[in-house]
Structures are given as C-alpha cells and as structure tokens.
Amino acid sequence: xxGIPPRIALIGFMGSGKSTVGRLLAKRLGYRFQDxxxxxxxxxGKTIREIFSxxxxxxxxxxxxxxxxxxxxxxxLVLACGGGAAVQERNAACFRESFFCVYLKVxxxxxxxxxxxxxxxxxxxxxxxxxxxxxxxxxxAYRALGSTGQTICTDGKSPLEVAEDVLARLVAAS
Numbered sequence: 493x494x495g496i497p498p499r500i501a502l503i504g505f506m507g508s509g510k511s512t513v514g515r516l517l518a519k520r521l522g523y524r525f526q527d528x529x530x531x532x533x534x535x536x537g538k539t540i541r542e543i544f545s546x547x548x549x550x551x552x553x554x555x556x557x558x559x560x561x562x563x564x565x566x567x568x569l570v571l572a573c574g575g576g577a578a579v580q581e582r583n584a585a586c587f588r589e590s591f592f593c594v595y596l597k598v599x600x601x602x603x604x605x606x607x608x609x610x611x612x613x614x615x616x617x618x619x620x621x622x623x624x625x626x627x628x629x630x631x632x633a634y635r636a637l638g639s640t641g642q643t644i645c646t647d648g649k650s651p652l653e654v655a656e657d658v659l660a661r662l663v664a665a666s
Contacts, residue, residue: 520659539550593637
C-alpha cells in the first residue's frame with residue numbers, strides 16, 4: 493500500500509496482542525512478520541528462559557538491542573516486540589529513528605484475563621502487586637513511543653478489529 497511506513501513496530505505490555513495482531517496486519521499489508529523474541533532465540537540458539545538463566549537480564553537486553561538493530565533497515569516489516577523492549581533507551585532510540593510505532597494498550601485487568609496463569613509467561617506467575625508495579629513502570633515508555641506513531645486500546649476488541657484499526661490509522665497517516 494502506498495505511503496505505509498516500511499517498518500512498523502507493535503509495542504506494549506504482555507497480553508496486548510502484539511504477535512497475533514502483527515501476523516494479521518503483516519498479512520493484510522503483504523509485509524513480513526517478525527516476533528523480536530523469536531529472532532533473539534534464533535540468533536542466540538537458546539530459548540529466552542535459557543538466555544535469562546545463563547546471561548541474566550542484561551545479557552538478554554544486549555541480544556534484544558542487537559536483534560532490533562539488525563532490522564532497522566528492513567522494508568515491508570511488521571515487528572512484534574517483547575514487553576520490555578521499549579523500556580531500554582537504546583531500543584527506544586532505534587524505534588524513534590527507524591520504525592513507525594504502534595502502542596497496543598491493554599488495561600491491567602484485561603492483561604490478567606488474557607495472560608494470567610499462562611505457564612508460557614513466567615511473569616504472570618509473580619505476585620499481582622509485583623506485576624502491577626512492572627506494568628505501571630513501563631507505561632511511560634510505551635506512551636512516549638506511541639506518541640511517535642499511534643496508541644490503540646485493545647481491551648474488549650478482537651485481534652482482527654485491532655489489526656483493522658492499526659491499518660486504518662496507517663492509511664490515514666500516510
């Protein structure tokens with residue numbers, strides 16, 4: 493589609509729909525879809541859990557920044573980012589310079605409904621107050637990057653509705 497940014501990054505907290513919406517959006521645009529965490533695992537030859545276990549969060553964040561940077565010149569890309577990617581300043585700079593960011597906003601209660609208790613999401617096994625604190629601490633970073641692109645609330649919407657909303661805003665912005 494004419495005027496659509498060549499690189500679109502979906503940011504937001506866990507359970508906001510980044511991967512599901514990203515796949516739908518990429519298909520609709522004829523773009524390639526990439527999940528940043530999958531790319532990190534591919535490049536490292538380890539799972540995210542193994543990376544955290546062996547290298548800690550700092551090691552993971554280094555790999556995350558490297559993987560993100562490797563996509564900065566790509567064309568025809570929809571990128572779903574891990575919930576912490578936007579919080580790192582070096583990543584935020586890359587997002588601002590190289591991507592059209594769409595913040596998929598999910599309310600905390602909706603996050604709990606969607607992702608709470610999912611064994612594939614270790615964060616959701618933490619105490620509620622700790623997860624709420626993490627959620628709250630990430631909001632300013634999401635909002636800041638969302639202001640360079642768009643912010644879309646995903647609460648009560650299907651992934652297809654959100655993907656269509658993103659597409660409409662991309663067309664309107666082009």
